[in-house]
Amino acid sequence: MRVTFPVVVTLCLCLPVQAQEWFPVPVMSDGQVLDYQPLSKAARPWRVCALLPQGLGRYWWAMSWGLSQEAQRQGVRLGVYDAGGYQNDAVQREQFAHCAERGADAYIVGGVSAQGLCPQIQAVAEHGAPVIDLANRLDCPGVRAHARVDFAEMTKQVVAYLLADSKGRAVRVGWFPGPEGAAWLKDAEDGLREAIAGKSVTLIHGGYGVADISGQAPLVRDLLAREPNLDYVLGNAEAAAFASRLRHNSAPRYHFKVLSFYANERLLEPIAEGQVLAAPTDSPVVQARIAVDLAVRMLEKQQVPRMISPQIIMLDRSTVRQLDLGVLMAPSGQWMIRQDLPD
Structure with missing residues (x-):
């Protein structure tokens, strides 16, 4: 079963x-x-x-x-x-x-x-x-x-979630896509542009970088130093995880909500606790x-x-506890698998 x-x-x-x-x-x-x-x-x-x-x-x-x-x-x-x-x-x-x-x-x-x-x-x-x-x-x-x-569709779905949450008001959104030049990222950016066209969204680009904590944390810190009054942070899973912790640990300095255009295991607990608003999983x-x-x-x-x-499964506080974790993550303690092609 x-x-x-x-x-x-x-x-x-x-x-x-x-x-x-x-x-x-x-x-x-x-x-x-x-x-x-x-x-x-x-x-x-x-x-x-x-x-x-x-x-x-x-x-x-x-x-x-x-x-x-x-x-x-x-x-x-x-x-x-x-x-x-x-x-x-x-x-x-x-x-x-x-x-x-x-x-x-x-x-x-x-x-x-x-x-x-x-x-x-x-x-x-x-x-x-x-x-x-x-x-x-x-x-x-x-x-x-x-x-x-299709990462364009993933991004459209999470932007639709953001727009529903904002209830039509004008919002400022910090965008952290990930590594420049990747085909999936280009798709995500195409989906983002299409989803916010004609909407009351001001997009502030946080810059490209490797989608891990060392690549995303400096970008998030730098953008928030310039734009401390963002309404939302939307980005890759690592940027979202770091931004959610930063907001939580710096309250009441920041008031933005956090979303990601894809989910990984690092986001599950922040979503369950309401620190990340939503993220779809592929x-x-x-x-x-x-x-x-x-x-x-x-x-x-x-x-x-x-x-x-x-x-595509949209995860938020109301749905994340029903997720079959086996579709999203490796077992606890299982890191990257690398092995040579056997003879």
């Missing part, structure tokens, strides 16, 4: 997260709503190479966990690599080449950029190796399938599990959808 956690989040975060039977799960499959059911087991121990952009943020810890768990469940041999950051296009190309040299059967790619790997992807695709786009959006003709959620563990299943299905010559997206 699926494991759910109907208790307070503070307690949930101390429990191991186990979702051995994570399916069926509601998804959008090429625009149609359905319950996704993966294969029970791969026909052979396929060798799959997973390339992720970084291992610093908890979002990618969850992704690596989902990849590893589904590979184990299906009997697939998995390599997991991270490029060390969105500035490291060359590192990800080298990691892709390493997997190609080792004869990977399939590739799952959370891209550092939308097109940086296109020549390499095309080369392996021409030899029959499936390539699956995971989370970040790849714009390469050789990509066969996509396991991701279920990163589920995305990763689906990516592994898509790779196996393509290797076994099955038809697959072009794009599969877990349904």
Whole structure:
């Protein structure tokens, strides 16, 4: 059965997260709503190479966990690599080449950029190796399938939440997107611009930076030093987590409310306590599990959808305690998984 956690989040975060039977799960499959059911087991121990952009943020810890768990469940041999950051296009190309040299059967790619790997992807695709786009959006003709959620839609949904909360009054919003140049971030910014068009929103850009605490904390501090009277802070999960703590610890100096355009485990308790107003989750563990299943299905010559997206779940104080944590986070104490592609 699926494991759910109907208790307070503070307690949930101390429990191991186990979702051995994570399916069926509601998804959008090429625009149609359905319950996704993966294969029970791969026909052979396929060798799959997973390339992720970084291992610093908890979002990618969850992704690596989902990849590893589904590979184990299906009997697939998995390599997991991270490029060390969105500035490291060359590192990800080298990691892709390493997997190609080792004869990977399939590739799952959370891209550092939308097109940086296109020549390499095309080369392996021409030899029959499936390539699956995971989370970040790849714009390469050789990509066969996509396991991701549209960050434009994620951002539109959280902006709609903000606008409902503001009740039509004019507001000033500090914006902290994350690492400049990432395809998912471009999508988020497109969604933001569309969502606030014609609305009484003054957007103040906080700057780009790595989506971890060391990258976001200085940006948040700097913007608040210049703009202490913000009504809202909206940003990536790490910026939101830091801003919520800063506001809580500096009361009554600041009065802004905090939202994020995606959730990670760091935000669950602040949302439950009302320190973060809301954040949608794209279920990163589920995305990763689906990516592994898509790779196996393509290797076994099955038809697959072009794009599969877990349904977006908006988390706020009224809904977060009902969340199945297994869709969002790795178990307590499980950090980033890195492992070489087995022989």
